[in-house]
Amino acid sequence: MPEEMLPAETVALAEAPALDVTPGTVLVVDDEPRNLEVLTHILSAPGFHVVTAEDGEEALVKAHAEAPDVILLDVVMPQMDGFEVCRRLKADPATLYTPVALITALRGVRERTRGAEAGADEFISKPFDSVELLTRVKSLARIKRLYDQLRTTNHDLEQRVAERTAELQRALRELRELDRLKSEFIANVSHELRTPLLHVKGTVTLLADGALGALTPEQARGLQVAEEAAEQLERVVEDIIDFNEVHGRPLDLEPVPVSEVCQSAAQTLLPRAQRLSLTVRVSVPPELPPVRADAAALTRVLRHLLDNAIKFSPANGLVQVLAERRDDRIRISVKDQGAGIAPDEQERIFTLFYQSDGSTTRRAGGMGLGLALVRKLLAAHGARVHLDSSPGQGSTFYFELPIAAP
Template identity: 30%
Template sequence: MSSPELILVVDDTPANLEVVCETLSDAGYEVATAIDGDRALKRVRAYPPDLILLDVQMPGIDGFETCQRLKADPATASIPIIFMTALSDAESKLKGFALGAVDYITKPFQEIEVLARVKTHLQLRQLTKNLEQRVAEKTADLEAALTQLQQSQIQLINSEKMSVLGNLVAGVAHEINNPLGFLVGNLKPAKDYIKDLFQLIDLYQQELSHPSAKLQEVVEEIDLEYLREDLPKLMDSMEQGVARICTISTSLRTFSRSDCDRPIFFDIHEGIDSTLLILKHRLKANESRPEIKVITDYGDLPKVECFAGQLNQVFMNLLANAIDAVEESNQGRSFAQIEANRNQITVKTQLSEDRVAIRIQDNGIGMTPDVKEKIFDHLFTTKAVGQGTGLGLAIARQIVVQKHSGTLEVNSNLGEGTEFVISISVKDIAVKNFQQTSCVGAAYR
């Protein structure tokens, strides 16, 4: 059996504390109290509640400042705050909402109103926590799946079966599409059903001019007007989430193009964008650094005749290495220092006569002349034991040079970042050996 929700009541008037605490305790909630803002802040940090009822006018730190401090702290920012106040002016309410409060309760207290608002916001917080947990679980599952794919790459490379990886990712994208299609197909009817239900409720309210006390109590308890306003917003959020998954699924299919047996005409920018989306989780800000900024400067390119899946593997390798390089450059630097000189990766494409150049540049630590000379050698790696195979750049160069009759070059100076330059022909790539050569992909070096 789950423990009751903890509600912190903050008020400098003992009579108010007694009334509210008795009401909440009788309803089955666990109640804690504080008589001023300072005590409230200390109590919240030590024992975070599920909800805070906060008086506006208090000596010392008033309710507004207390709310502002709670919302500024990531550890307490998500706790819903309901203001308790005798103030009824719109300016005070707007100030409270601007600071992050979710609701107001006006003194003198009405027991039914207090319980209804408390119940509503506790339910909303629980729904939010459940959704965040499900998102975190799905994210963890996807990250675990990606880790498994990365581990599988080495085995597949050694056995020259990189086509299996492409088929696997394509299969995942296909499996995602089945439930995704169900969601896409049902969200609009669900919104229509909700609209119909609200219309029916409106009609009942029009024809039932004198609702019973029980019916009126239920309407107030569920806060029908708030539901009417908030439910469409929840549905819109779900639609945005589904659209995001559709984008990811499309990128997975783009990235895993199964074209081992023949070259096709392919949009290079589409391949780069799909790779960046797959790597997006590594570009996001974390506790040690801000977001890694990616600048794309795309030229006007025609479609290029290439082995698209293998070329995407090259983009994956070079972009992942660029992320590694800028993260390595952050060692010994504070968050503020990194923010002052932001991590950055630039991807530039250009057309010169019948050749396409793709430049991937980072502002990381750069390379010494000795490392630059060996960077494409088989089994050479600058990474710690267990973190790199020494195969990635060697195979990336093999894909560009042998499969596409192109070039892969590196420009780098220690402390000045690194730039990899891919150059391939728009068409008529060398395919004289592709019947004898199995598909090969790029692993992390």
């Protein structure tokens, strides 16, 4: 049953001004043929393609088939009223964003509330003026058009993001593969260098000790130079191995005896220190509890700090390894009597490949990996390396680790 027949004056199209309405498709739903005819005339004049339906079921079918830009929906219809049709349209993803205007003679707050709850985007009251109708339809069509553009843009952006993400994932896989190959290459090269290097060192030591015959003073001095060069090359190989492992091996945290790890690291470098007329002294109170750390990584940290101290210490100098308790942590320090480090250089020495001795001869040798590795290894423990130094006063590198739980 119709709410109210559309008055004849609404068909006075000649009186309506020409509106700049972009053509689109409008689905008009009304159970009264006369109302459908009137609305079709009004909407066709500016170029809209009009599709009609005489009941709710037909409206739902045509909403899918025609994909209209706007739906004009009469409220009072038999079997399925406009509120229910609107509710179903808004519950369907295919028509969720299609603007729906309810056409009704009902002007009460209750009816409009029901329409809003059903998802209506607009209300057009009967009787209506053709200009008002076209203005509202034009506005709804513009909204739909903008939404479609936004949806297309979003789809394009999502596609581009997906493509870019896929590219980045491919690049990441390639980088990981390159990193794996790099690590494998470094490990193989280090092994190939280390084996003949051991033979070189062993032979030089035999010669230096006179096991292969007496040496002249000149030969002894030459062998000393060769031995020092072999040791320097060995340190480079060890640095490369450490650098490779620090990026690939997870930490194995466990209780580590402080005195034991300090003595072990110092013992490794003691022969070199003695040749340079240096004294290495480890001062660790025996009652200190163990720290929670990775034993191998902590040994590397101390070895690199000791190596650095030995490099820059003068002949007859003293290198100390100290440890003391600080509340629930243990502070470990490596102290030297070298030339010290200027304030503007103290941060840079921890960067990869940085050489404190920038001369072409590089008296101290090395690749500039040691202190950078110290920082990385300690960072993996949640610790930081600190430096107390000034020119002419030597340097003290120190860090703190937590005491292991009993």
